Amino acid sequence: MSKKINETYTDEVKTVDADCCEPGCCEEESVGAVETAKDIKQVVREKYTEVVTADSGCCGPSCCSPGVETFFNESYDHLQGYTKDADYGLGCGIPTEFVNIQKGETVLDLGSGAGNDAFVAQQLVGKNGQVIGLDMTPAMIKKANENKEKLGVENVRFVLGDIEDMPLESDSVDVVISNCVMNLVPDKVKGYGEVYRVLKPGGRFSMSDIITVGELTQEVRHAAALYAGCVSGALQKEEYLDIVKQSGFKNIQLPKERMIELPDELLLQHLSAEALQDFRDSGASIYSITVVGEK
Ligand SMILES: C[S@@+](CC[C@H](N)C(=O)[O-])C[C@H]1O[C@@H](n2cnc3c(N)ncnc32)[C@H](O)[C@@H]1O
Numbered sequence: 001m002s003k004k005i006n007e008t009y010t011d012e013v014k015t016v017d018a019d020c021c022e023p024g025c026c027e028e029e030s031v032g033a034v035e036t037a038k039d040i041k042q043v044v045r046e047k048y049t050e051v052v053t054a055d056s057g058c059c060g061p062s063c064c065s066p067g068v069e070t071f072f073n074e075s076y077d078h079l080q081g082y083t084k085d086a087d088y089g090l091g092c093g094i095p096t097e098f099v100n101i102q103k104g105e106t107v108l109d110l111g112s113g114a115g116n117d118a119f120v121a122q123q124l125v126g127k128n129g130q131v132i133g134l135d136m137t138p139a140m141i142k143k144a145n146e147n148k149e150k151l152g153v154e155n156v157r158f159v160l161g162d163i164e165d166m167p168l169e170s171d172s173v174d175v176v177i178s179n180c181v182m183n184l185v186p187d188k189v190k191g192y193g194e195v196y197r198v199l200k201p202g203g204r205f206s207m208s209d210i211i212t213v214g215e216l217t218q219e220v221r222h223a224a225a226l227y228a229g230c231v232s233g234a235l236q237k238e239e240y241l242d243i244v245k246q247s248g249f250k251n252i253q254l255p256k257e258r259m260i261e262l263p264d265e266l267l268l269q270h271l272s273a274e275a276l277q278d279f280r281d282s283g284a285s286i287y288s289i290t291v292v293g294e295k
Contacts, residue, residue: 037187040186040233041136041162041186044137045136048140051088051090052088052113052139052142053139072091072092072210072230072260072288073089073090073091073180074091074093074094076094076120079096079123080123081119081120081123081124082120083115083116083119083147083151085114085146085150086113086114086115086116086144086147087114088114088116090179091180091208092230092288093209093256093288093289093290094117094120094179094208095117095177095178095179095290096120096121096206097256097290098206098290099177099205099292100204101121101125101175102124102129102174103125103126103128103129104125104128106125106131107121107124107125107129107130107132107174107175107176108134108173108176108177108198109121109131109133109178109179110134110176110177110178110182110191110207111134111136111163111178111179111184112133112134112135112140112158113144113179114143115143115147115148115156117177117179118133118144118156121177122153122156125155127155129155130156130157131156132156132158132159132168132173133156133157133158133159134160134161134163134166134168135160135161136160136162141159141160144158163185163191164187164190164191164194165194166197166198168198169198170197171197171198172200173198174200174203174204175199175203175204175206176195176198176199176203176204176206178207178209179207180208180209180210181207181209182209183209183211183230183234183235184230184233188240188243189243189246192243192249193247196295199295201295202295203294203295205249205293205294207290207291207292208290209234209240209288209289209290209291210230210231210234210287210289211236211237211240211287212236212285213286213287214283214285215236215284216231217279219270219271219275220262220271223270224260224262224267224286231286234286237287240291244291250294250295251292251294252291252292253293254289254290254291254292256288256290257288257289258289259286259287260285260286260288262285264276
């Protein structure tokens with residue numbers, strides 16, 4: 001499984017760097033052959049560092065992912081705790097909506113970015129609760145801490161760390177949330193295993209993520225990744241849910257599933273008319289989902 005994921009990441013990185021970014025933005029060094037999980041993580045770090053440090057004109061908020069905002073992320077305007085400076089349009093759902101977060105609970109947000117979901121969770125847990133945001137990109141942690149300073153909230157902390165090996169105690173959190181991150185994790189078995197480990201018995205999780213239904217050809221994956229990012233590492237739905245189940249979770253449900261429309265005009269920029277027809281005939285597609293479960 002990991003080989004397949006590595007290959008697809010390799011394809012995305014090469015394609016994106018070749019076709020999308022302006023010169024000087026996504027440097028050549030980040031193109032190279034992506035062969036190991038370590039390399040994948042380095043590329044992911046570089047990409048999200050660019051996202052959060054780009055001033056303008058080059059890689060914008062959805063660096064190397066034109067269209068991502070329109071097609072994946074949802075509006076947070078109506079949520080208490082919404083913080084515009086933390087919203088880079090990088091999510092693909094609203095994980096806090098489906099996990100009934102209670103006052104006083106401890107919530108862990110995986111791949112917390114600039115803190116978009118963490119600050120919403122902070123409102124839900126109230127002043128007696130705790131929120132931990134975990135991210136492996138130092139620039140994201142820095143931005144999240146700047147946002148925290150501006151908000152003046154005490155009970156949120158951002159921790160630098162890897163989802164596959166979290167620097168957190170076992171059985172220590174009530175709720176794990178995550179928004180469009182697990183698809184970027186090379187070893188999802190390890191990632192979900194860690195989610196299980198850090199949750200208290202009876203703890204819950206809610207993950208918004210990208211999956212595929214049916215087999216996507218490499219060509220379609222390339223085109224989709226250029227358009228909307230976060231597709232290259234996406235697993236098929238059954239495989240994804242199997243990992244969640246095998247990790248030990250129960251009461252696994254999918255309260256939200258949304259098909260991502262990929263317009264013909266876009267696909268035709270990267271696919272032949274014949275390949276497009278094959279894709280349409282196959283019935284395969286990309287979905288954003290939110291999956292919930294309990295330990
Ligand atoms: C698509 S962005 C989502 C950010 C945030 N959840 C949001 O909705 O704004 C993915 C984030 O996950 C982080 N990330 C990716 N893989 C990770 C890993 N293995 N461990 C920790 N963080 C990771 C990246 O650094 C990035 O900040």
